[in-house]
Amino acid sequence: MADLPANALREVVSLDGIWNFALAASPNLNDDPAWTRTLPSTLQAPVPASYNDIFTEREIQKHVGWVFYQRSVTLPFSWRDNLVIIRVGAATHRGRVYVNDTFVVEHHGGYMPFEADITSIIQPGETFRLTIAVNNELTWETVPPGEIEVAADGTRKQIVRHDFFNYSGLHRSVQLCCVPKNHITDVRVVTDVINSGKTGTVEYQVTTTQLARSNNRVKVALVDEAGSTVAEAMGAQGTLTVDSVQLWQPGAAYLYHLHVRLFPSAVPIAADEYKVNVGIRTVKVVGRQIHINEKPFYFTGFGKHEDYPVRGKGHDAAFMVHDYQLLKWMGANSFRTSHYPYDEAWLDYADRHGVVVINETPAVGMNLAIMAGWHGKAHKPTFSPDTCSDVTRKNHEHALRELIQRDKNHPCVVMWVIANEPSSHEETSRQYFEPLTVLARELDPTRPIGYANEKQAGPKEDKIIDLFDVICLNRYYGWYIFTGDLSGAEKGLEAELREWEAMYGKPIIMTEYGADTLAGLHTVGDVPWTEDYQMTHRVFDRIGSVVGEHVWNFADFQTPTDFILRIDGNKKGVFTRDRKPKAAARTLRKRWLDLQNRL
Ligand code: GCB
Structure with a gap:
């Protein structure tokens, strides 16, 4: 079930608020069974929120491993004769729920809800200790993948291969639900x-x-x-x-x-x-177009992140509605849930307000060629028994199943993106992705599928594009390549797009393009990092197969703090992290409102 709502026959109690909080003393959960005791209230953390930026201690911000959230809960007496379900909106990246000393459920994957029936464990009227252990470790088997480095002194460091901070914790609401036995x-x-x-x-x-x-x-x-x-x-x-x-x-x-x-x-x-x-509507790929209700649709909008000051990836209804207002102000008609599924509230709102959503799995960072490629270094294959393996693929399949199961009914969702920038020029990527595309089509034959392609897998190098319906390109002409050379960037981009168009004849969405911009920095002339350094959109208008443009990113966002190519995060936001427009906002707004009026 996508959600467990309250209605005439069901009740829901929110367990959001302040929970007692502690870091686990050991990476091995069983060395420190904190759920068997009452945690002191020395540290308390808000739910929903990431815990990383709440506290001042670096060891909490950078913690790798388990943490515990705990609170006491009283089961309403009036719920007797019904089922009692605990529902956790998201525990990033792995959660285990305990009712008093009893383990009730475990879930892998940081961006999906999970639940457990606790009816037989707790009596109506009883007060119990609810503990949720949350683990943020990423390994080659998880989706997204990562690696943990252990220093000589035993300190553990999480290596991620994606460009956003590994925010952790209970990111979405926790609820106690009363559901009829017959349901x-x-x-x-x-x-x-x-x-x-x-x-x-x-x-x-x-x-x-x-x-x-x-x-x-x-x-x-x-x-x-x-x-x-x-x-x-x-x-x-x-x-x-x-x-x-x-x-x-x-x-x-x-x-x-x-x-x-x-x-x-x-x-x-x-x-x-x-x-x-x-919402009654149709979505179809027709030749080089994407049709919604039999009419060609042109995507304008952004790749986003669930990312906010202080609360990290914790869902926030005020920020969400404000982001939607800014999308509307910009003339954006759509966005991509890069690089993981968002809180369901995002989709409910998009359904209600007619915003089109490209919905992405959490498979990001499956690419050992990116950093190695930039520096011309050799690297291990990304898809192999030692890296993204069959076990990773099984977990990826599980994430895809959960995503489609949760979001299948939303009219706003018009496409599934199976992965962001996998190393799709590597030979073994095909073995990895083919079963995933088969599964996606089996689970949902009604929506097109795509994956966000990275530059090294150009039209001649890519090994998997024929398995997908739409070509989604993440390209940084004028930034990572042709840096500071906007005219070279224009030519390079056009040449590449024409090649994709000629070779595949499928619709193309620019799922990422943009430039880091430091708000307030200005020059005369085209200088990277300034607000005046603006890319052209002429190329998109010249190529018939381009059916959408999603700028990277809607807003500045936090990235790993030990990466020197980022200064307090990624600054490719058209808005700052606190949602103030940069100069690009006005340029894009004009273009997108003009496009809207032309349609
Ligand atoms: C990409 C990634 C995105 C990064 C972006 C960048 O291609 O998909 O996650 O943040 O580039 O700014 O480098």
């Missing part, structure tokens, strides 16, 4: 539009608990924004049709909702209910 476990909807755009179809599939299945009666109603039921049916699966359909359109969202109710017996009182927003 709906999943709803899937797939929409289509027929009859020259006049009729919408909503294919639905409802899954329920075993208990409910043996005696089930599912009723569904599709309700429009005015609250009128436009179609209804009985049964756990079927197809609803909507005449005079109002389509979900980019920039003009219309949301129906599917109200699912479960009647486990002849009693006319529902045992459970669940509502899922339904």
Whole structure:
């Protein structure tokens, strides 16, 4: 289930707030079973938030290994006769939940929710100690991958191969949920539009608990924004049709909702209910275009990060809504959830407001050629039994399954990005990626797939692009190459884009381009790092296959603090980290608003 909402038959208690907090004394969790004792309140950490920048101690900021979050929770007495579920929005990158001394669930992967049924462990009315152990280690087997270096004195250092700080902790809400024993476990909807755009179809599939299945009666109603039921049916699966359909359109969202109710017996009182927003729209790759509702769509927007001062990657509704307001002000119609899945609130908001989302897995940094390539050094193969191996791929498959399972119903999501900048010019990348593309298509035959390509895997070198529908290019002409030479950059970019176009005939999205800019730095002339150093967009306009431009990045963001090519983070933001516009914002805004008016 994408989320566990409160409604007439379900209750949710938020466990967000201040939790007691401690670093584990040893990398081995069992050496320090902190969940068996009450943690002192010497250190307290907010949930949701990364813990790294909350405290002043460097050892906390740079900690590698386990930490503990703990609080006490009382189970409402009124929840007897129901199931009690603990839901953790995200524990980055691995979480283990304990209720008093009892271990209840473990989850790998830092950007996905997970839950556990604790009904049999706790009695209604009882107060218990809830401990969540969170681990931030990245190894060759995790997604994203990383390596841990151990110094002679035993100090451990996390090496990451991606360009953002390894923020850690409980990044999203923790909730205690009361769910009926007979309940709906999943709803899937797939929409289509027929009859020259006049009729919408909503294919639905409802899954329920075993208990409910043996005696089930599912009723569904599709309700429009005015609250009128436009179609209804009985049964756990079927197809609803909507005449005079109002389509979900980019920039003009219309949301129906599917109200699912479960009647486990002849009693006319529902045992459970669940509502899922339904935006009726189609997405298709047609030749060199991406069509939404049968019309070519041109993406304007950004690659983003969940990254904020002080709270790191902790979800923040105020920052989120403000970011959306800035996107709108800019004339941006879309963004990419680089480089991991975001809090579901991002997708709910995009659904509601018609923002188009390219949804990415956490597979970033699978590229040993990047740094080595820059320095012309030899490197190990990225995809091999010692690096990204079959075990990594299994974990990557798991991350993909979880992502599609969570986000399948969101109309805003128009494409899945399987990885960011993998070393796709290496021979073995194909063996690694082919099964992932097969799986993505099996899990969701309705949306195109892509991966964000890095420069070294140019059109002639890349080994996997034929497995994907869209060419997504991360290119830094004028920055990493043709540095300070904007006219050389323009020629280089055009030549490369024309090569991709000629060789593959697929739509191309510029998923990254941009330049580091220090807010306030100005010169006369084109000097890198200044606000005056602006790239041209003429090339995109000259190439028919380019169907989108996502600037890197929406805002400045934090990066590993021991990397000298970054000064207090990556400064390619069009906004500063505290969301103040740099000069590029005005240039882009003008272009994107003009583009909007042209369409
Ligand atoms: C990239 C990466 C992104 C980096 C960016 C940069 O290609 O995908 O994560 O932050 O380059 O600024 O170097």
